[in-house]
Amino acid sequence: MKIIIVENELYLAQSIASKLNEAGYETEIYSSIKETMNTNADIYLLSTNLPGQNTSPLITKFKDKIIILMVNYINNDTVGEPLRLGAKDYIVKPFMLEDLMRKIEHLKEYQALRKQTSLYQEYMQNLLKDIESNFDIKEITTPLVIETNYQRLIDKIVFEHVETTNTLLTFIPLGDKNWKEKIEQSSSASLLYITEVHVLKKTDRETLLEMLKNYDFILCSTSNLESDFNTITLNTDSKLYDQNEILTIDDYVKFIVNSFQYRFPDTELSKKLGISRKSLWEKRKKYGLFKKK
Numbered sequence: 001m002k003i004i005i006v007e008n009e010l011y012l013a014q015s016i017a018s019k020l021n022e023a024g025y026e027t028e029i030y031s032s033i034k035e036t037m038n039t040n041a042d043i044y045l046l047s048t049n050l051p052g053q054n055t056s057p058l059i060t061k062f063k064d065k066i067i068i069l070m071v072n073y074i075n076n077d078t079v080g081e082p083l084r085l086g087a088k089d090y091i092v093k094p095f096m097l098e099d100l101m102r103k104i105e106h107l108k109e110y111q112a113l114r115k116q117t118s119l120y121q122e123y124m125q126n127l128l129k130d131i132e133s134n135f136d137i138k139e140i141t142t143p144l145v146i147e148t149n150y151q152r153l154i155d156k157i158v159f160e161h162v163e164t165t166n167t168l169l170t171f172i173p174l175g176d177k178n179w180k181e182k183i184e185q186s187s188s189a190s191l192l193y194i195t196e197v198h199v200l201k202k203t204d205r206e207t208l209l210e211m212l213k214n215y216d217f218i219l220c221s222t223s224n225l226e227s228d229f230n231t232i233t234l235n236t237d238s239k240l241y242d243q244n245e246i247l248t249i250d251d252y253v254k255f256i257v258n259s260f261q262y263r264f265p266d267t268e269l270s271k272k273l274g275i276s277r278k279s280l281w282e283k284r285k286k287y288g289l290f291k292k293k
Contacts (some may be wrong), residue, residue: 001041001042001043002025002028002041002107003020003025003026003027003044004028004029004041004044005017005030005045006030006031006033006036006044006045006047007029007047008031008047008050008051008052010031012093014029015097016045016100017029019031019100020101023101028041033054033058033114037058037192038055041065041122042068043065043067043068043107043108044058044065044068045068045070046059046067046068046082046087048069048070048078048079056082056085059082059086059087060085060086062086063086063087064086066088066104066108066215067087068088068089068090068100068103068107069082069083069087069089069091070091070095071090071091071092071093072092074090074092078090089107090224093259098144098260105209124155128152131152131153133153133157133236137160137161141230142216143215143218143219143229143230144218144231144232145218145221145227145231145232146220146231146232146233146234147222147224147232147234148220148221148222148229148233148234148235149235150222151195151220151222151236151237153219154195154218157234158193159218162191167191168187168189169190169193170182170186170187170190170191170192170193171193171195172192172193172194173195173196173198174194174197174200174208176200178195180207180211183211183212184216186215190216191216191217192211192216192217193213193218194208194219194220195220197219197220197225198221198222198223205225206239209227212229250287253283254283254289256269256272257280257284257287257289258289261289261291262291266280
């Protein structure tokens with residue numbers, strides 16, 4: 001990982017570089033904002049005391065990187081405005097090099113977590129993008145039990161809900177043998193999303209419902225679940241094929257027709273399904289699977 005030090009106090013810059021080199025970082029030292037604009041590094045240690053030089057262009061250009069300000073004193077020009085432009089943190093001179101190292105390690109971890117979270121969000125959005133839902137997430141009031149014939153539908157609704165409300169979410173699949181501990185150790189500020197109720201024995205279901213009286217949650221059940229909590233039912237005819245799920249023949253035919261009817265003509269679609277074109281037409285009529293013009 002490369003760190004660029006932008007500092008006109010040469011002794012300080014060399015001291016910082018020496019410490020960072022010992023820790024395994026590659027370093028470069030610059031005293032000119034103009035020269036630094038043509039660099040590429042993971043982290044920038046930027047002095048705000050560079051006579052006659054404006055640090056704003058550098059911060060704006062590299063705002064997606066880790067920028068730590070090295071300041072002589074704190075005011076809007078040295079800290080407030082640079083942080084608004086995209087700098088991540090600051091440290092006041094004189095400082096202990098150990099304190100600077102701790103800030104660097106902390107911000108590295110924070111940056112990695114942000115990238116990881118962004119990756120998971122993109123993955124989930126792509127995974128759930130083809131699931132159709134007309135449910136208004138504004139109607140969600142927790143705690144809530146949702147009975148459904150398709151868990152992925154509820155996955156989509158829950159993730160849209162927490163994104164819209166900026167809510168912290170804790171996912172607890174009851175197939176995990178440590179589900180009780182996960183519930184007990186969850187943050188009081190977190191919304192619990194609980195799935196796989198069907199794997200629990202009756203006594204464990206009763207234990208779960210008793211425990212949840214003290215928590216905010218959305219519990220997804222693919223079967224009827226008797227409880228004292230507010231319960232709604234959300235089903236769909238547009239289930240997507242899941243390799244962990246055994247579909248009925250009719251559900252499979254509906255899935256294939258819905259997914260591929262605009263890609264293949266009916267002659268080829270019926271052939272791939274192993275049924276006659278007349279049979280395909282009858283199934284279209286039975287399930288309302290007609291092409292939209």
